[in-house]
Amino acid sequence: MTTRTPPSPEALRDLMVDRIRADGWALTPAVEQAMRTIPRHAFVTGHPLENAYGEAAVITKRAGTGAALSCASEPLIVAMMLDQLDVQPGHNILEVGAGTGYNAALLATLTGDGRNVTTVDIDPEVTAGARKNLDATGFEAVTVITRDGTLGDVEHGPYDRLILTVGTWDIPVAWWEQLRPGARIVVPLRWRGQTRSIAFAYTDGRLESDSMQLCGFVPLVGQAGEHTHEATDGVTLTWDTDQNINPSAIGTTLHRGEQASIWSTVTVDGEEPFDGVWLRLTVTDPATCRIRATHEAIDAGICNPAIPALTAALVEDTSIAYLALRRAADDGLWELGATGHGPAATALAERIVNQVKAWDTTRTATPHITVQRRADAHAETGTASGTIAKTHATMTLQYPQGGHVGDR
Structure with a gap:
């Protein structure tokens, strides 16, 4: 009788990234290397290795009703959003939604210095877990703050990159004010009952989309849109x-x-x-x-x-x-x-x-989206096709004639 040796975390991690690459993500060498390096199982402790490196999200906290309150996102979605974010060495980064701390560790690896990464979450239990995991894996320099994510973190801004790992219905005022000119943000944005991970370039006080992918996320606490x-x-x-x-x-x-x-x-x-x-x-x-x-x-x-x-x-x-x-x-x-x-x-x-x-x-076409702060938007909102009013922002969506804006 032979005893099968279980695969090592390193082998499972490589298989995970191979699957992601086969699906067309982890496109840059930096994102691929970060995902092959960071031990995801160290951030989802208490779960089998196969789950840590599997294809599904890992729920790490549930409400009394059974609804998910926090999770380690599906690895493919993590890679997809990092591709969309396009972190470069030296970038100052704000993450809203601390989760397990895994994504913050990836961001710290991509920017090259954990002191450039701040992650915030409203749930003290979540931030405590993220802090513990980051410390245990050598990312003590990452800043973890317990705070309403809609407030961002002005103390460590302004930011070159902003990423949300929770679903958001709006773009709060604080986020606008904490972005550097030329910044880039990736948000799982909700409108009309569906959610898309959208990458926006911040130019002249406006957010202009250049990538859009279907996704689903635990919603940001406190928004009533x-x-x-x-x-x-x-x-x-x-x-x-x-x-x-x-x-x-x-x-x-x-x-x-x-x-x-x-x-x-x-x-x-x-x-x-x-x-x-x-x-x-x-x-x-x-x-x-x-x-x-x-x-x-x-x-x-x-x-x-x-x-x-x-x-x-x-x-x-x-x-x-x-x-x-x-x-x-x-x-x-x-x-x-x-x-x-x-x-x-x-x-x-x-x-x-x-x-x-x-x-x-044109089955793969996606619209171009422009987002402005409500105070800066002059178009009629709430009734016109392609214009959607949020509390703090106004979205304008348009399919160009014959275009495929946002296709990857």
């Missing part, structure tokens, strides 16, 4: 504060059972993402929000969104429509369409299908 309420048993809507949505009215509409479905003839296979339709809707239709349905609600015939946990929807007055899927004639493919409920069911469904067809012509 979104509403999430149950419309009826098993059906939940999420929308932004600049939208006027009455979930109970939509719940009543869904229970009436009247609906209209329109199909696009656009198909996807079982593994092909179509989140770009939702992204396009956020640019073109101010009624865009998010619907979530339990399997019980679907089985009861209340609604049937394309992806039960997160699907784009349009809501106006007492009407709703959402992206839908059905089996295509060609086995193995799915046809995209939309299902509407209420007086404007057909009109709303047609608006979704029009964007499905537009997406089909």
